[in-house]
Amino acid sequence: MTRYALVAALLACLGFGGAAWWQSSKVDDLQDRISAQGRANAALMAQAVQARLSAAVAAAYRESEARRASAANATIEKILTADLGECADAQLDPALSDILRGLRQAD
Secondary structure, three states: OHHHHHHHHHHHHHHHHHHHHHHHHHHHHHHHHHHHHHHHHHHHHHHHHHHHHHHHHHHHHHHHHHHHHHHHHHHHHHHHOOOOHHHOOOOOOHHHHHHHHHHOOOO
């Protein structure tokens, strides 16, 4: 009878060992998935930071271009409306005037 009890105990230990080994492999797989999700999350966070930086650069570029366009428009207006007094013996060439009017940007 003790022989059967020992065999049953041995089978129970083998069964528990197999179950523990199976659970260990499941835990390893889950830890790998957690690590992959952590890396994906870090990549997404880096992309969000990059997007915010890109938006800031784009806004600064828009402001810079608006200032440049405003200065260019002011210069073109000065050229088109310049009163050269006695120094000028002719009006601004109409072709040049048309080109400058085409360069002005609508506000």
